[in-house]
Amino acid sequence: MSTLRMIQCNINALINDFLHDENRVVVLTGPEKESVKPVSEEEVLAVLSEVENAEIEKYTEEEVRENLITEMPAAGSIKDSKVNEELGITTLTLNQPEKKNSLSMAMLEALSEELAIIASDSETRVVVLAAHGNVFCAGHDLRAVREQFDSHEFQLALFNQCSKVMQQIVNLPKPVIARVAGVATAAGCQLVASCDLAVAEKGARFATPGVNIGLFCSTPMVALSRNVSRKHAMEMLLTGELIDAARAEQIGLINRAVEPEALDETVYGMATTIAAKSGHTLKIGKEAFYKQLEMPLAHAYDYTANVMAENMQANDAREGISAFLDKRDPDWQHK
Secondary structure: OOOOOOOOOOOHHHHHHHOHHHHHHHHOOOOOOOOOOOOOHHHHHHHHHHHHHHHOOOOHHHHHHHOOOOOOOOOOEEEEEEEEEOOOOEEEEEEEHHOOOOOOOOHHHHHHHHHHHOOOOOOOEEEEEEEEOOEEOOOOHHHHHHHHOOOOOHHHHHHHHHHHHHHHHHOOOOEEEEEOOOHHHHHHEEHHOOEEEEEEEOOOEEHHHHHHHHHOHHHHHHHHOOOHHHHHHHHHHHHHOOOOHHHHHHHHHOOOEEEHHHHHHHHHHHHHHOOOOOOHHHHHHHHHHHHHHOOOOOHHHHHHHHHHHHOOHHHHHHHHHHHHOOOOOOOOOOO
């Protein structure tokens, strides 16, 4: 097949407008820049003629997803898309921007199902949690909540399901990185706090504003208070005010606040670095990290000493140590 020239393309803007599975050829163009020579009509026609006369290879939907571009998910769904199967990075994308990616019961159940699948997926070593639209997640769907004001059973089921998802993230045997663009409030802020790592664009905002509407953010408080100091957590919970990404980084709610154009580079750079490690070692380390946090000091040291002794028996630990001493790259077997 011939090579298509892609000149100055804004992929995010073009996905919705131009990319369709039925297209045989897609020509992408963009605004002119001084440093880039414009493509003439003759050059475009020459490329199209070459493609038209070439033998078209059969391809599967999976190959399209891997080799061209990840298909945008349908509204209201969660899209599980392998960004790079070779590296083992899976992206989960909240995709209900018209409802501010709120955590309705349906959204929570879908997210729970995807996390359960990923937990047993041997090809996935790192998960990125992202969202479409200018709101990362606005918390629970308050309109749905209002419709069920008189149903204590519904309210309890909703908050229990949300708590289940947050614990699935913490207990997932793969690191989870939140990719935050836009606003994350209430249970949305809880979602960020529940992830192992979080990177946000500088324009992102965070809040636990339940106190402003008479519903204290009690479940978000659990994740928040395990990420930031008590004083910082109480300030967010009691005032209900938004904080910017710089402040969120300062208090430890997120790892980094970056320019919008650097968000994906930072997130997937971090994900790639982590995914290059032994998946078995990552699993051991993440589980031990959260368990020891709940233990008294002496108990924590006893527990982690046993963890390290057991870890030493793993194939990857022996391979890693040998590779280091032999001054070579390790060949991970992820076991």
